[in-house]
Amino acid sequence: MDLQLDNKLFLVGGATSGLGRAITAALISEGAQVIAVARTESKLKELQKTSGKIEIVVGNLSEELVLEKIQVQIGDRILTGAVINSGGPPAMPVLDTKLSDWDEAYKSVVRWKIALTQALLPKLLEQNYGRLLYIESVSVKQPVENLVLSNSMRLAIVGYVKTLSQEIGTSGVTLNILGPGYHATQRMENLFKKNSELKGVSEAEIRSTFAKQTATGRIGKPQDFASLAIWLLSPHSQYITGQTISVDGGLVKGAMG
Template sequence: MNLHLKDKLFLVGGATSGLGKAITEQLLAENARVIAVARKEGALFQLQNGNDTVEIISGDLAEESTLKKILETIGDRVLTGAVINSGGPPAMPVLETKMSDWDDAYKNVVRWKIELTQALIPKMMKQQYGRLLYIESVSVKQPVENLVLSNAMRLAIVGYVKTLSQEVGRSGVTMNILGPGYHATQRMENLFKKNSELKGVSESSIRATFEGQIAMNRIGDPKDFASLAVWLLSPHSAYISGQTISVDGGLVKGIMG
């Protein structure tokens, strides 16, 4: 299928690792242009590797200075879509959290996404086209053990995106959320380690337990996740907006999963 993304400009957060990297690579394979944002400059240069279809921005998405760089880099160009994505808060159970953890989680999971969205939306509405894709977590459908900060804060984005999609529905701008389940990323390795420490069992045992919760009985491949993400960023997804879609191999047990 031709996704009609050749020379179209996309912004991708968290572009050098995990699911963000897989999406970036898939967009480039479709001959799109990408503004890649990540914290580590070295990883960004590696991703760019002399490719003039990749522009890079080094910075923390939760910081005002990074938002300013993003808007300056886009300038007057037509931005076709944006992948609103970055790492999640640290793994911990509820009673281990402090109020400072909640304040940090709000800043790093919620606030910057709203600020970036509200900076991009007017431009997309004016051009009567845009694709916004938020990478959250399967935890918005089913809580993940020892991830209370993610479980709680990511639901705020679901409410925000659903409301905004109703308000701008006639504009040609669509926005959707993907809720990844357990994929082969560094984030999952960190979660295995945290659970291993808390429960006093090996990481391999924890991994097997996680896999056993999945109907497909395996951890997901980021490339499979990216294939759906890039389709949602394409013109083919024109009648899909305000949706939260699990990509989890059958992890969520609920009927509406």
């Protein structure tokens, strides 16, 4: 299928690792131009060497200055879409959390995504076209053990995206959420390590336990996730908005998963 992404401009957050990097690679393979955003300049420059179609912005997406740098980078060009993605809060059970952890989780999961959306939306509405794709977690459908901060805060983004999609539904701008399950990323490796420490068993055993929770019996590849992401970023997804879709190998057991 021709996804009609050739020479289209996209913004991708968290572009140097995990799911963000996989989405960036998939967009480039379709001929798109990508503004890649991440905190580490050396990793961004390494990524940029893989394609002449990658531009970079160094910084933390939660900082206002970085949002300004992104808007300058886009300039007067048509922005086709954005992948709103970044790492999540640390893994911990409920009883280990402090109020300061919740304050930081709001900043790292919720606040910057709303700020970035508000920064990009006027341009997309003026164009009468755009694709906003938020990368959250399968935890918005089914809580993940020892991830209470993520389980809770990411649901706020679901409510925000659903509400906004209803308000601007006729504009040509769509907003959707992908909820990744267990994929082979550093984020998952950190979770395996945390659970290994809490339960006193090997990381290999934890990894096997997580894989067995899925219907497919395996941990997903980032490329599995990216294949759906780039379709949702394409014109083919014009009748899908306000949706939260799990990409989880059948991890969620509920009928609405």
